[in-house]
Amino acid sequence: MGAVNAVADLAVEGEIAILTLNSPPVNALSQQVREGIANGMKQAVADGAVKAIVLYCEGKTFIAGADITEFGKPPLPPSLVDVEDAIENSPKPVIAAIHGTALGGGLEVALCCHYRVAVPSAKCGLPEVNLGLLPGAGGTQRLPRIVGPEQALDMVTSGKHVDAKTCLAVGLVDELVAEGTLRASAIAFAKKVLAENRPLKKVRDLNDKVTAARSKPEIFAEFRKANARKFRGFLAPEYNIRCIEAAVNQPFEEGLATERKLFVELMQGTQSAAQRYVFFAERQVWKIPDVPEDTPTIPVKKIGIIGAGTMGGGIAMNFANIGVGVTLIETKQEPLDRGLGVIRKNYERTAKGGRITMDDVEKRMGLLKGSLSLDDLADCDLVIEAIFENMDVKKEVFGKLDRIVKQGAILATNTSALDINEIATAVKRPEAVIGMHFFSPANVMRLLEVVRAAKTDKPVIATAMQLAKKIGKIAALVGVCPGFVGNRILYARSTQANAMLLEGAMPWDIDRVTYDFGLPMGPFAMSDLAGLDIGWSKEKTSSSTIREVLCEKDRRGQKTGAGFYDYDEQRNAKPSPVTEQIIKDFMAKAGSTPRKISDQEILERSVYAMINEGAKILEEKIAIRPSDIDIVWINGYGWPVYRGGPMFYADTVGLPTVVAKLEEYGSKMGANFTISPLLKKMAAEGKRFQDLK
Numbered sequence: 001m002g003a004v005n006a007v008a009d010l011a012v013e014g015e016i017a018i019l020t021l022n023s024p025p026v027n028a029l030s031q032q033v034r035e036g037i038a039n040g041m042k043q044a045v046a047d048g049a050v051k052a053i054v055l056y057c058e059g060k061t062f063i064a065g066a067d068i069t070e071f072g073k074p075p076l077p078p079s080l081v082d083v084e085d086a087i088e089n090s091p092k093p094v095i096a097a098i099h100g101t102a103l104g105g106g107l108e109v110a111l112c113c114h115y116r117v118a119v120p121s122a123k124c125g126l127p128e129v130n131l132g133l134l135p136g137a138g139g140t141q142r143l144p145r146i147v148g149p150e151q152a153l154d155m156v157t158s159g160k161h162v163d164a165k166t167c168l169a170v171g172l173v174d175e176l177v178a179e180g181t182l183r184a185s186a187i188a189f190a191k192k193v194l195a196e197n198r199p200l201k202k203v204r205d206l207n208d209k210v211t212a213a214r215s216k217p218e219i220f221a222e223f224r225k226a227n228a229r230k231f232r233g234f235l236a237p238e239y240n241i242r243c244i245e246a247a248v249n250q251p252f253e254e255g256l257a258t259e260r261k262l263f264v265e266l267m268q269g270t271q272s273a274a275q276r277y278v279f280f281a282e283r284q285v286w287k288i289p290d291v292p293e294d295t296p297t298i299p300v301k302k303i304g305i306i307g308a309g310t311m312g313g314g315i316a317m318n319f320a321n322i323g324v325g326v327t328l329i330e331t332k333q334e335p336l337d338r339g340l341g342v343i344r345k346n347y348e349r350t351a352k353g354g355r356i357t358m359d360d361v362e363k364r365m366g367l368l369k370g371s372l373s374l375d376d377l378a379d380c381d382l383v384i385e386a387i388f389e390n391m392d393v394k395k396e397v398f399g400k401l402d403r404i405v406k407q408g409a410i411l412a413t414n415t416s417a418l419d420i421n422e423i424a425t426a427v428k429r430p431e432a433v434i435g436m437h438f439f440s441p442a443n444v445m446r447l448l449e450v451v452r453a454a455k456t457d458k459p460v461i462a463t464a465m466q467l468a469k470k471i472g473k474i475a476a477l478v479g480v481c482p483g484f485v486g487n488r489i490l491y492a493r494s495t496q497a498n499a500m501l502l503e504g505a506m507p508w509d510i511d512r513v514t515y516d517f518g519l520p521m522g523p524f525a526m527s528d529l530a531g532l533d534i535g536w537s538k539e540k541t542s543s544s545t546i547r548e549v550l551c552e553k554d555r556r557g558q559k560t561g562a563g564f565y566d567y568d569e570q571r572n573a574k575p576s577p578v579t580e581q582i583i584k585d586f587m588a589k590a591g592s593t594p595r596k597i598s599d600q601e602i603l604e605r606s607v608y609a610m611i612n613e614g615a616k617i618l619e620e621k622i623a624i625r626p627s628d629i630d631i632v633w634i635n636g637y638g639w640p641v642y643r644g645g646p647m648f649y650a651d652t653v654g655l656p657t658v659v660a661k662l663e664e665y666g667s668k669m670g671a672n673f674t675i676s677p678l679l680k681k682m683a684a685e686g687k688r689f690q691d692l693k
C-alpha cells in the first residue's frame with residue numbers, strides 16, 4: 001500500500017483501509033482526485049486483509065466540490081458516477097470522514113458511502129443551484145432518500161451549507177466525532193460497523209421517506225408558491241425541484257435519468273453559462289493590472305465620516321459591524337442625533353429579527369462617536385465625506401480636512417456625480433483622494449464603486465479595495481466620469497425611457513417590460529422609490545420635463561403617496577390617470593402623436609443603449625473589463641444574475657444584432673446618441689465582450 005497517485009494514498013491499519021486524498025486547496029474533484037478514489041477503492045477491495053474503508057481528506061476540508069475549471073471541457077475518465085459506483089458497490093463498508101465542507105460533488109460522493117461521520121464544525125451542502133445547475137451525480141436522488149423531500153428541497157434550491165449538528169439531526173450524518181480526532185474516530189467507527197455486523201447501507205435503497213411523500217404533491221406546490229418571488233426568472237431552482245419530485249415519484253434509476261436529462265439542459269443553457277461567468281467575474285473584479293496584490297496597504301483603525309444622513313449613517317454601520325470605530329461629523333446637534341437615532345433603530349430592527357443580539361446593538365453603537373468638529377478627525381486613517389451633493393461645499397470640507405487630518409490618511413468622497421478630480425484640487429495631497437461610492441441603503445447594498453482619480457496613489461486604491469472586502473462588499477474599480485459606471489449606464493437607460501414616454505409608451509409599460517426581463521423594478525417605479533425631487537427645487541423649476549411637473553404637483557414619489565404612480569397606504573402602485581394626462585399634454589405641446597411601442601422595442605432600446613454606454617465606458621478605460629460593468633449592474637441595480645450582466649447579455653444577443661438594432665432605431669435614440677466605435681468594431685470582427693481581456 002502507499003501512494004495510489006499524486007493526490008491519493010491508501011494505508012491499511014489492521015482491518016481498516018484509509019483512503020486519503022490530498023489535493024489542495026479544497027480537494028476538488030479533479031480528474032486526478034477521481035482517479036485516486038477509483039483506483040484506491042479497487043486496491044482496497046482487492047486486499048483480502050481489508051474489511052472496511054475510510055475515505056478521508058488531508059488539508060482544510062473534505063471534497064469541497066467539482067473542479068469548476070473543468071467545466072465546458074471534454075470529460076476525462078473516470079467520471080464522477082464511475083467513482084460513486086466504485087464506492088457504493090463496494091462489498092466492504094465505506095465510511096466518509098467529513099471535516100470542513102462536503103459540497104456539491106463532494107457531498108454526492110459522501111452520499112454513496114455507506115456511513116458518514118463528521119466533526120461538529122463540518123458543513124454539508126449542494127450549492128450547484130448558485131451556478132445555475134443541479135447536483136448531476138445522483139445528489140438529488142439520494143439526498144431526499146436520506147433526509148426526506150422537504151429538507152432536500154430546501155438544500156438543493158438554496159445551496160446553503162448545513163452545519164454538522166443539523167446534518168446529524170436529519171440523518172445525513174451518522175455520528176459526530178470530536179474535533180481534531182477525525183481520522184482516528186472514523187477508524188473507530190469503521191471497527192464498530194464491523195463489530196456490530198452492520199449492513200452495507202446504500203442510500204439509493206432507502207425508500208421510506210420518498211414513498212411517504214408520494215401521495216402528497218402539495219409539498220411541491222406549496223414550496224413553489226412560498227418561493228415564487230425568490231426564484232422568479234431562474235431555471236435552476238425549478239429544475240432542482242423537479243428532480244426531488246422525480247426522486248419521490250420514480251424508481252431510483254429512472255430518477256437518475258431525469259436528473260441527468262435536466263442537468264444536461266441546464267449545463268448547455270444560457271442561464272448557467274451566465275451564472276458561471278458571474279462566479280468568475282466576482283473573483284476577477286478584485287484584480288487591478290497596475291495595482292498588484294502585494295501593493296502595500298494603509299492600516300485603517302480609525303474612521304471618520306462626514307455627514308450622518310442617509311449615506312453617512314449606512315456607511316458607518318458597515319464599519320461598526322466589523323468592530324472598527326467611527327467618528328461621525330455633523331455641523332449641528334439635531335441632524336447628528338437624528339443620524340445616530342436612525343442607525344440605532346436599524347440595529348434594533350435587526351436584533352428583533354434575531355440576526356444580532358441586543359448586546360451587539362450596544363457594542364456597535366458604542367463604536368460610533370458623534371462630533372460637531374472636524375478637528376476630531378485629526379488622527380483618522382480614513383475619512384469618508386458623505387455631505388450634500390454640492391461641489392463648493394465639498395471642496396470647502398476637503399480644504400479643511402487637508403489642514404486637519406494626519407498625513408498618510410485616505411480622504412474619500414461618496415459623491416455620486418461630482419468630478420473627484422476637481423474635489424482633489426482642494427487639497428495639497430491629491431494622491432490621498434479617492435471615491436468610495438456606496439449604494440443606498442449603504443448598510444445593505446453589496447456594491448461599492450471605488451473611484452480612482454487622476455492622481456490617486458496605488459496604496460490608497462489597494463486599501464480601499466481591501467476595506468471593501470472586509471466589510472463584505474464587492475468592489476469594482478472605476479474611473480472618473482459623470483455617473484461613474486453604474487449611474488452612467490442608468491442614465492443611458494433613463495434617456496430612452498423618457499424618450500419613449502414622449503412617443504406613446506406609458507411608465508407602467510416600460511416598467512413591466514423591465515420587470516419581466518428580470519430586474520426588481522422598472523425605471524419609473526425606481527424613481528418613485530428614490531424620490532422625484534432629488535436635485536429639484538421649487539424655486540428653480542421650469543416645467544420643462546414630466547418629472548418637474550410631477551414635483552410641482554407635489555407628486556414626488558412614494559413618500560408623498562404619488563409620483564409616476566398613485567400609491568395606497570401599503571405603498572402598492574397603481575397607474576395614474578394624472579400622470580397619463582401630463583404625458584399626453586407634453587405630447588400635444590410637442591405636436592407628436594402617440595404610437596404603439598412594442599415590448600420588444602422598449603426592451604431593445606433600454607438595454608442596447610446600456611450596452612452601448614458600457615462599450616463607451618470600456619473605450620474610455622473607465623472600467624477595467626466588461627465583466628466589472630456586469631458586476632456593477634448585478635450588485636448595484638439588481639440586474640438578473642441569470643442574464644450575466646448587460647455586457648454578457650450583449651454577447652448572448654450577438655454584437656452585430658445590437659449594432660444593427662441601434663442603427664435601425666436611429667434618430668429615435670436621441671439627437672446626441674452615437675454608437676460606440678468599439679462596439680461597432682467588435683461586431684464587425686465577430687468578437688464578444690467575454691473575449692476582451
Ligand SMILES: NC(=O)c1ccc[n+]([C@@H]2O[C@H](COP(=O)([O-])OP(=O)(O)OC[C@H]3O[C@@H](n4cnc5c(N)ncnc54)[C@H](O)[C@@H]3O)[C@@H](O)[C@H]2O)c1
Pocket residue numbers: 306307308309310311312329330331335385386387388389390393397414415416417437438439440
Ligand atoms: N442617497 C443616495 O442614494 C446616494 C447614493 C450614493 C451616493 N450618494 C451621495 O452621498 C452624499 C450624501 O447623500 P445623502 O443621500 O446621504 O444626503 P443626506 O442629505 O441624507 O445627508 C447629508 C448629511 O450631511 C450633513 N452635512 C451637510 N453639510 C455638512 C458639513 N459641511 N459637515 C458635516 N455634515 C454636513 C447634513 O446635515 C446631512 O445630514 C451625496 O454626495 C450624494 O450624492 C447618495
